[in-house]
Amino acid sequence: MSQSNRFKRKKTFRNTLEGMIPKILLACAFLSIITTFAIIFTLLSETVSFFQEVPFLSFITGTEWTALFSEAQQQFGILPLVAGTLLITVGAAIVAIPVGLASAIYLSEFAPERVRKVLKPVLEVLAGIPTIVYGYFAITVITPMLRFFMPELNFFNALSASIAVGIMIIPMIASLSEDAMRAVPDHIREAAYGLGSTRLEVALKIVLPAALSGVIASFVLALSRAIGETMIVTIAAGATPNLTANPTETVQTMTAFMVQAASGDISFQSIVYKSIYAVGMTLFVFTLVMNLMAQWIARRFREEY
Amino acid sequence: MKHHAISVQDLNLYYGDKHALKDIKIDIEEKSVTALIGPSGCGKSTFLRTLNRMNDLISGVKISGVINVHDQNIYDNEVEVEMLRKQIGMVFQAPNPFPKSIYDNVAYGPRIHGMRNKNELDQIVEKSLRGAALWDEVKDRLKDRATGLSGGQQQRLCIARALAVEPEILLMDEPTSALDPISTAKIEELVQELKQNYTIVIVTHNMQQAARISDKTAFFLNGDLIEYNDTDTLFSNPEDQKTEDYITGRFG
Numbered sequence: 001m002s003q004s005n006r007f008k009r010k011k012t013f014r015n016t017l018e019g020m021i022p023k024i025l026l027a028c029a030f031l032s033i034i035t036t037f038a039i040i041f042t043l044l045s046e047t048v049s050f051f052q053e054v055p056f057l058s059f060i061t062g063t064e065w066t067a068l069f070s071e072a073q074q075q076f077g078i079l080p081l082v083a084g085t086l087l088i089t090v091g092a093a094i095v096a097i098p099v100g101l102a103s104a105i106y107l108s109e110f111a112p113e114r115v116r117k118v119l120k121p122v123l124e125v126l127a128g129i130p131t132i133v134y135g136y137f138a139i140t141v142i143t144p145m146l147r148f149f150m151p152e153l154n155f156f157n158a159l160s161a162s163i164a165v166g167i168m169i170i171p172m173i174a175s176l177s178e179d180a181m182r183a184v185p186d187h188i189r190e191a192a193y194g195l196g197s198t199r200l201e202v203a204l205k206i207v208l209p210a211a212l213s214g215v216i217a218s219f220v221l222a223l224s225r226a227i228g229e230t231m232i233v234t235i236a237a238g239a240t241p242n243l244t245a246n247p248t249e250t251v252q253t254m255t256a257f258m259v260q261a262a263s264g265d266i267s268f269q270s271i272v273y274k275s276i277y278a279v280g281m282t283l284f285v286f287t288l289v290m291n292l293m294a295q296w297i298a299r300r301f302r303e304e305y
Numbered sequence: 306m307k308h309h310a311i312s313v314q315d316l317n318l319y320y321g322d323k324h325a326l327k328d329i330k331i332d333i334e335e336k337s338v339t340a341l342i343g344p345s346g347c348g349k350s351t352f353l354r355t356l357n358r359m360n361d362l363i364s365g366v367k368i369s370g371v372i373n374v375h376d377q378n379i380y381d382n383e384v385e386v387e388m389l390r391k392q393i394g395m396v397f398q399a400p401n402p403f404p405k406s407i408y409d410n411v412a413y414g415p416r417i418h419g420m421r422n423k424n425e426l427d428q429i430v431e432k433s434l435r436g437a438a439l440w441d442e443v444k445d446r447l448k449d450r451a452t453g454l455s456g457g458q459q460q461r462l463c464i465a466r467a468l469a470v471e472p473e474i475l476l477m478d479e480p481t482s483a484l485d486p487i488s489t490a491k492i493e494e495l496v497q498e499l500k501q502n503y504t505i506v507i508v509t510h511n512m513q514q515a516a517r518i519s520d521k522t523a524f525f526l527n528g529d530l531i532e533y534n535d536t537d538t539l540f541s542n543p544e545d546q547k548t549e550d551y552i553t554g555r556f557g
Binding site for chain 2: 112113185187188190191192193194195196197198201205206209210
């Protein structure tokens with residue numbers, strides 16, 4: 001027997017499997033990429049055909065959205081839907097950022113280990129509640145409570161919906177921000193304590209700035225979810241496109257319109273059908289910009305510790 | 306005869322069930338360098354951290370006994386631990402600058418203790434950086450990130466940061482263990498200068514370093530203070546057999 005064959009690769013099951021595994025994994029990775037491109041393609045092609053019937057300029061500057069009216073009265077101005085979406089998102093941010101950040105600071109810097117071990121998983125469970133539950137919570141609890149203080153309030157209103165969306169994204173901000181703050185090494189905290197810092201000073205002047213990129217990224221991610229949130233706003237905010245900055249009014253968001261249009265009996269290839277895609281594209285651009293912003297911010301504020 | 310900056314009586318410390326410091330009694334002279342030596346886990350760093358109550362941050366630590374600084378027991382209930390740590394600064398094993406600019410690192414301490422005046426801050430920053438023999442190297446880039454400095458420079462920055470709150474006592478926990486020989490030599494030289502104005506307690510695993518820079522040396526073993534004497538005496542003529550075994554390299 002020649003000695004040179006001692007290390008020759010044999011056709012064993014182990015070797016065959018080892019050869020196949022990377023290909024299988026690659027195929028899995030490709031699946032989601034292909035899907036993403038397919039979605040963008042459909043979105044784009046329907047959007048393009050929508051803009052062959054409706055001028056782009058009147059779409060992005062129009063102040064009336066009456067897509068579901070009879071053909072003679074149809075107007076496709078996206079601004080009322082954008083206003084509704086922004087109203088909800090800003091309201092949600094006002095609720096969620098302070099509360100979420102405060103929770104993160106408490107969990108990361110103040111909570112005893114025992115408390116943290118209980119609170120953090122609870123917070124993460126909260127993040128798993130289906131959003132339709134938040135939607136019903138909004139109309140059965142939040143809206144009646146608000147109407148107790150503001151009897152004039154519409155039953156369907158942006159305020160109640162944005163509070164519910166805000167509550168929904170609190171766990172996300174709290175949990176991700178807490179991760180970012182916990183990742184700040186303890187030796188930096190020790191240095192601050194060694195100089196005579198109080199706990200609050202360590203949290204606000206040392207840990208928070210050091211974790212800022214992760215904290216801001218958590219805000220942006222959470223707000224992207226708020227922009228795309230559908231169920232809560234469909235249930236609680238109403239179905240009236242309304243160009244307003246007044247949170248007590250009934251509004252419709254981009255997502256809520258898409259649900260409403262898709263659940264009605266509209267004909268395939270009609271202008272209303274295509275308008276769903278145009279609105280979807282607008283939504284996509286919004287979340288894309290948010291995500292790019294998150295990446296830019298994370299890079300910009302990266303602190304090497 | 307120098308005054309005692311720190312006077313420790315019957316200090317005992319427990320980590321849970323572990324008796325980590327046993328009946329420690331030691332007087333530390335002011336404006337001198339006291340080295341704490343001993344093998345890993347002997348309690349020297351733990352002891353150092355009792356002096357500015359850094360052990361308070363660790364749950365499960367129980368401490369009894371008295372540590373007097375200027376005749377005031379720092380474990381008294383009425384002691385405000387933040388004020389204590391302002392007076393007793395600390396430099397850690399690995400350089401741990403804040404992820405901020407060089408200027409902000411040094412100015413952090415004075416700022417949290419209420420200093421707002423920009424001119425005064427500038428002066429303190431310069432004085433502290435000079436005190437830590439770093440000024441000439443960084444004066445043109447005070448706004449640069451501290452994490453971009455070399456390890457030795459970072460450690461001197463940490464010393465400057467500690468000096469900026471004008472402590473009387475400086476605790477150093479193996480400050481050169483992460484540094485190269487040249488940076489180590491600079492820090493040792495600096496310690497010699499600082500003892501003109503500060504009381505320095507330094508933990509070191511390096512016996513040559515203790516012999517080079519300290520006036521007095523305390524040898525710890527398994528939570529006991531075995532021997533405490535003038536450095537020259539302790540290294541040339543140790544009283545305890547265990548000290549002799551350790552410094553001659555028979556264990557540890």
